[in-house]
Amino acid sequence: xxxxxxxxxxxxxxxxxxxxxxxxxxxxxxxxxxxxxxxxxxxxxxxxxxxxxxxxxxxxxxxxxxxxxxxxxxxxxxxxxxxxxxxxxxxxxxxxxxxxxxxxxxxxxxxxxxxxxxxxxxxxxxxxxxxxxxxxxxxxxxxxxxxxxxxxxxxxxxxxxxxxxxxxxxxxxxxxxxxxxxxxxxxxxx
Numbered sequence: 001x002x003x004x005x006x007x008x009x010x011x012x013x014x015x016x017x018x019x020x021x022x023x024x025x026x027x028x029x030x031x032x033x034x035x036x037x038x039x040x041x042x043x044x045x046x047x048x049x050x051x052x053x054x055x056x057x058x059x060x061x062x063x064x065x066x067x068x069x070x071x072x073x074x075x076x077x078x079x080x081x082x083x084x085x086x087x088x089x090x091x092x093x094x095x096x097x098x099x100x101x102x103x104x105x106x107x108x109x110x111x112x113x114x115x116x117x118x119x120x121x122x123x124x125x126x127x128x129x130x131x132x133x134x135x136x137x138x139x140x141x142x143x144x145x146x147x148x149x150x151x152x153x154x155x156x157x158x159x160x161x162x163x164x165x166x167x168x169x170x171x172x173x174x175x176x177x178x179x180x181x182x183x184x185x186x187x188x189x190x
């Protein structure tokens with residue numbers, strides 16, 4: 001187990017300040033608010049409707065049921081407040097690479113507090129220690145500087161040869177994407 005991470009169960013992770021857990025009905029409304037926020041969605045595409053947001057939670061639940069991992073709901077340990085999501089998923093079909101991808105999406109009030117980094121480190125540890133993955137990937141639009149900074153903070157390295165135009169995105173700023181990678185053990189090296 002990596003420092004700073006305590007495992008509660010196969011589907012719940014705890015850090016010093018956060019709990020990453022399975023989705024609950026009480027998460028639907030705050031998750032919809034996150035997905036309706038144009039600033040949160042700036043690098044992801046149009047804001048989602050409530051139905052689209054609820055459907056994403058259904059997919060997250062199905063992923064856990066199918067694989068035993070996926071996207072966790074993230075809450076503050078001290079308050080129980082929902083702050084967003086973080087997790088792992090298989091790279092979608094149609095992209096020029098395959099593997100397992102890490103990601104996060106936080107409500108704007110949670111930005112700038114180190115939560116994305118803290119949650120991502122717990123997810124990386126789970127991916128390497130529990131799932132025995134040899135490598136984890138991350139992608140972001142070229143303009144998503146904040147997410148790229150998190151990727152570097154958790155020990156990921158940009159793979160410029162893997163940068164790509166996302167075929168699912170319309171022409172414009174959401175199409176050019178960067179690819180980051182981390183191999184098991186890379187975060188332990190200093």
